[in-house]
Amino acid sequence: MTLKVAVLPTSNTYLDNALQSAGAVVTALDDAQALVWTGSDQTGFPQDLPSTIEWVQLKSAGVRPWIESGRIDSQRTWTSAVGAYSADVAEHAVALLLGCLRQFALHARAGSWLKEQTWGTVRSLRGRTVAIVGAGSIGRSMIPLLTAHGATVIAINRSGREVDGAVRTVTSRELDEALAAADDAILAGASTDETQHLIGAAQLAALGADPRDGSPGVLVNIARGDLVDTAALTDALRRGIIGGAGLDVFDPEPLPSQDPLWGMDNVLITPHVANPRNRMLENFACLVEENLRRFASGTTLKAEIDLNRSY
Amino acid sequence: MTLKVAVLPTSNTYLDNALQSAGAVVTALDDAQALVWTGSDQTGFPQDLPSTIEWVQLKSAGVRPWIESGRIDSQRTWTSAVGAYSADVAEHAVALLLGCLRQFALHARAGSWLKEQTWGTVRSLRGRTVAIVGAGSIGRSMIPLLTAHGATVIAINRSGREVDGAVRTVTSRELDEALAAADDAILAGASTDETQHLIGAAQLAALGADPRDGSPGVLVNIARGDLVDTAALTDALRRGIIGGAGLDVFDPEPLPSQDPLWGMDNVLITPHVANPRNRMLENFACLVEENLRRFASGTTLKAEIDLNRSY
Numbered sequence: 001m002t003l004k005v006a007v008l009p010t011s012n013t014y015l016d017n018a019l020q021s022a023g024a025v026v027t028a029l030d031d032a033q034a035l036v037w038t039g040s041d042q043t044g045f046p047q048d049l050p051s052t053i054e055w056v057q058l059k060s061a062g063v064r065p066w067i068e069s070g071r072i073d074s075q076r077t078w079t080s081a082v083g084a085y086s087a088d089v090a091e092h093a094v095a096l097l098l099g100c101l102r103q104f105a106l107h108a109r110a111g112s113w114l115k116e117q118t119w120g121t122v123r124s125l126r127g128r129t130v131a132i133v134g135a136g137s138i139g140r141s142m143i144p145l146l147t148a149h150g151a152t153v154i155a156i157n158r159s160g161r162e163v164d165g166a167v168r169t170v171t172s173r174e175l176d177e178a179l180a181a182a183d184d185a186i187l188a189g190a191s192t193d194e195t196q197h198l199i200g201a202a203q204l205a206a207l208g209a210d211p212r213d214g215s216p217g218v219l220v221n222i223a224r225g226d227l228v229d230t231a232a233l234t235d236a237l238r239r240g241i242i243g244g245a246g247l248d249v250f251d252p253e254p255l256p257s258q259d260p261l262w263g264m265d266n267v268l269i270t271p272h273v274a275n276p277r278n279r280m281l282e283n284f285a286c287l288v289e290e291n292l293r294r295f296a297s298g299t300t301l302k303a304e305i306d307l308n309r310s311y
Numbered sequence: 312m313t314l315k316v317a318v319l320p321t322s323n324t325y326l327d328n329a330l331q332s333a334g335a336v337v338t339a340l341d342d343a344q345a346l347v348w349t350g351s352d353q354t355g356f357p358q359d360l361p362s363t364i365e366w367v368q369l370k371s372a373g374v375r376p377w378i379e380s381g382r383i384d385s386q387r388t389w390t391s392a393v394g395a396y397s398a399d400v401a402e403h404a405v406a407l408l409l410g411c412l413r414q415f416a417l418h419a420r421a422g423s424w425l426k427e428q429t430w431g432t433v434r435s436l437r438g439r440t441v442a443i444v445g446a447g448s449i450g451r452s453m454i455p456l457l458t459a460h461g462a463t464v465i466a467i468n469r470s471g472r473e474v475d476g477a478v479r480t481v482t483s484r485e486l487d488e489a490l491a492a493a494d495d496a497i498l499a500g501a502s503t504d505e506t507q508h509l510i511g512a513a514q515l516a517a518l519g520a521d522p523r524d525g526s527p528g529v530l531v532n533i534a535r536g537d538l539v540d541t542a543a544l545t546d547a548l549r550r551g552i553i554g555g556a557g558l559d560v561f562d563p564e565p566l567p568s569q570d571p572l573w574g575m576d577n578v579l580i581t582p583h584v585a586n587p588r589n590r591m592l593e594n595f596a597c598l599v600e601e602n603l604r605r606f607a608s609g610t611t612l613k614a615e616i617d618l619n620r621s622y
Contacts, residue, residue, distance in 0.1 A: 088435045091460060095413050098406035107581050108419035111573045113565035115582035122587040124399045148459030149402060213589055254424035262422045270418050271426035276433040278524055 003296050006032035006053075009044050014285035022292035029053070034295060036288055042071060051075070055295055059284055061085055061137075062224070063305055064191055078305040083137040084287040085275040090141035092274035093186050093222040094149070096246025099268045100218040101125055101184075103244075106265040123215060126150035131182035131207075133175065133198070134189025134223060135163045142186060154178050172198075179206040184217040191224035200229040204236035208243070216243040222274045225251030230261075237264055248274045314607050317343035317364075320355050325596035333603035340364070345606060347599055353382060362386065366606055370595055372396055372448075373535065374616055375502055389616040394448040395598040396586040401452035403585035404497050404533040405460070407557025410579045411529040412436055412495075414555075417576040434526060437461035442493035442518075444486065444509070445500025445534060446474045453497060465489050483509075490517040495528040502535035503620075511540040515547035519554070527554040533585045536562030541572075548575055559585045 003024040007015060011026065015036065019026060029035065029046060034055040037045060042065070049056070055077045058066065063080045072078050099105070101123040107114060128151050132139045135155040143153050143165035155163035156178050160171035170178050175198070179185055185207050189195050199219070208216035219242055221228055230251055236242045244266040253272055261267050291301045314335040318326055322337065326347065330337060340346065340357060345366040348356060353376070360367070366388045369377065374391045383389050410416070412434040418425060439462050443450045446466040454464050454476035466474035467489050471482035481489050486509070490496055496518050500506050510530070519527035530553055532539055541562055547553045555577035561570075564583055572578050602612045 087437055087461065091409070091435055091437060092413060094460075095406070095409035095415075098402070099410050099415050102403060102406050102410075102581065102584075104406075104410050104415050104579060104581070105419040108416040108579060112568050113582045115565065115584060118582065119584045120588045122581075122584045124402055124587055124590050126398055126402060126590075145459050148456050149405075150398065254426065257423050268415060268419060270413065270415070270433075271424045271429065273413075273426060273430045273433045276435055277430045279435050279437075 003034070003292060004032045005034045005036060005292070007036045007038060008046070009037075009039055011038065012281055012285075014281045015288060018285040018289035019292065022289045022296070024292050024296075034292075038284075042066065042069060045071065049076070055079065055291075055301065057081075057288060057291060058305075059280075062190060067305070067307065072305060072307060074307065077301060079291060079301050079303045080305050081284055081287055082303045084283045084303070085280060086137040086141040088276060088279045088283065089138050089222055089274040090145060090188075092248060092270070093138075093142055093188065093220050093246075094145045096220045096222070096248065096268055096270070097130070097184060097186065097218060098125055098149075100220070100244040100246045100266070101128075103266075105268045109265060121215060123213070128152070128183040128212070128217075129154060129181065131156060131178050131185040132166070133185055133187045133227075134195075135166070135169065136188065136190065138222070139186075139188035140164070142188065154182055176203060176206045179203055180209050182207065182217065183212050184220070186220040187223045187227050189223050189227060191226055195224075195227050197229040198227050199233070201232040201236065204232060204242055208236065208241040211243070216241065218242065218244045218246060220246040222248045225249045225253060234260055237261075237266060244268070248272055314345070314603060315343045316345045316347060316603070318347045318349060319357070320348075320350055322349065323592055323596075325592045326599060329596040329600035330603065333600045333607070335603050335607075345603075349595075353377065353380060356382065360387070366390065366602075366612065368392075368599060368602060369616075370591075373501060378616070378618065383616060383618060385618065388612060390602060390612050390614045391616050392595055392598055393614045395594045395614070396591060397448040397452040399587060399590045399594065400449050400533055400585040401456060401499075403559060403581070404449075404453055404499065404531050404557075405456045407531045407533065407559065407579055407581070408441070408495060408497065408529060409436055409460075411531070411555040411557045411577070412439075414577075416579045420576060432526060434524070439463070439494040439523070439528075440465060440492065442467060442489050442496040443477070444496055444498045444538075445506075446477070446480065447499065447501065449533070450497075450499035451475070453499065465493055487514060487517045490514055491520050493518065493528065494523050495531070497531040498534045498538050500534050500538060502537055506535075506538050508540040509538050510544070512543040512547065515543060515553055519547065519552040522554070527552065529553065529555045529557060531557040533559045536560045536564060545571055548572075548577060555579070559583055 004027040005024045006029040036057045061082045131154045133156045135157040153166045155166035155169040163169045246268045248270045315338040316335045317340040347368045372393045442465045444467045446468040464477045466477035466480040474480045557579045559581045
């Protein structure tokens with residue numbers, strides 16, 4: 001029997017090809033067994049899903065707003081795109097870390113030859129220790145990159161369960177000690193009630209303590225802006241408590257144009273583009289194809305949403 | 312017998328420790344068997360070396376000016392620092408490539424939220440093919456990094472002798488075809504008579520042909536400025552023939568303040584700092600220690616300069 005799938009609000013070439021490869025056909029919502037929702041949020045999402053929809057595939061990796069709105073019911077299977085974009089986002093995180101260590105923001109803005117000022121302060125990632133805060137799919141994807149660059153990884157997760165490729169894994173209760181032991185930190189955790197402002201003044205002070213070569217470390221955030229107390233971060237950057245920050249996410253977004261972070265030469269900012277659009281479409285279609293095959297054969301889908309965890 | 316070494320014009324803690332570890336003592340030039348020259352060029356280099364100096368260790372990886380000045384004689388062994396700085400320079404090259412693909416220069420200069428403009432044009436290194444032009448010590452050091460990032464490497468060297476980790480290696484005669492087959496290119500070759508302006512308009516056109524996703528590739532240069540015809544590069548960047556450039560070296564240096572490259576948002580410039588100073592001192596001391604041990608035991612030194620090759 002051919003699988004009937006609604007693709008809303010719009011499809012694209014990548015998805016069309018994925019459905020075709022998986023032997024599925026696009027139908028109207030009332031006639032479909034599954035819904036692939038290509039919107040990035042809930043705007044326009046069907047108010048009442050037909051009971052015939054057995055599975056909904058969402059495009060977001062983080063689905064906290066979906067869960068909090070009560071939209072996700074237990075009458076059918078819901079899947080997110082967690083994991084699908086991890087490699088591209090992990091790449092951006094490592095690029096931001098390298099860019100901060102190599103002082104790209106300062107150099108890009110100077111418009112003049114700063115060798116006298118920067119040759120002594122540009123740093124190499126080789127030999128540094130990097131704390132990855134939140135060792136989910138994105139965090140784990142960074143480890144082979146950082147290791148190839150000659151860095152050592154400390155992983156921090158809720159359970160403390162050992163993460164492959166990290167020299168050690170600690171639980172979030174030991175966050176401050178791990179930050180103190182690391183040179184730099186990358187935030188890769190989900191946004192939950194427990195992780196709001198996980199990084200405040202105390203954590204930044206721990207990260208900046210005992211700087212290697214007199215240059216305190218770098219904080220990178222490619223996860224969610226609300227993991228960081230922005231006021232504390234701005235203060236730590238101003239006072240040189242940490243050496244720099246590479247930020248793709250903010251609280252709120254877009255980062256307001258008058259925010260002082262824009263003017264800091266030790267801050268490398270990108271506007272929430274760690275997951276480039278073209279790559280996102282391609283990676284999402286790849287996940288959809290895999291899940292269509294699994295759905296057709298009755299096996300467990302990838303990235304099923306667990307309502308008992310808020311992400 | 313204790314090895315007597317002159318360290319000129321100045322020493323540093325790293326070198327002092329290296330000499331001590333190798334069991335050598337610092338003496339005046341007239342009393343020494345070996346000279347470690349810590350100057351970055353020939354200014355102040357002793358006019359007439361005592362005939363008792365059996366070995367001179369230079370701090371530069373590229374020694375073309377030393378050879379061309381006739382300074383390097385055949386009365387003793389001369390060693391360069393080729394290889395000692397490769398890993399740090401390779402890291403900078405990969406950082407520049409990532410920074411160009413992720414549009415760090417544009418974002419750093421904008422001072423405002425450019426997501427609408429850049430989410431569709433930011434690119435990932437994963438899945439791209441990178442040509443490494445000059446697969447010496449620095450070029451080879453990049454391969455594990457690029458591979459970890461999910462890129463595929465084409466190596467270009469003089470002999471065409473297969474380079475580990477590259478999917479294929481071609482000779483410099485096939486440079487244009489290799490650039491056409493690649494998405495991006497990193498210059499890592501030595502500056503010699505043959506490599507002057509190796510990259511001109513034709514090579515940039517080849518690199519920019521058949522762009523992936525409509526976005527032509529990136530050129531990175533961490534080798535020597537004179538490998539590139541700067542006027543042709545500037546023109547190719549202006550006309551969008553290539554998508555961007557990450558440049559640490561220029562011809563001449565410093566890059567003049569009125570140079571148009573400074574004003575281009577698709578150009579990421581660093582002022583010849585790929586080999587950070589602290590790391591250089593540390594890595595050089597490590598090489599000196601190794602060569603002191605080799606000299607004492609009568610084995611072949613690392614990085615002996617071959618006057619038959621001009622680098």
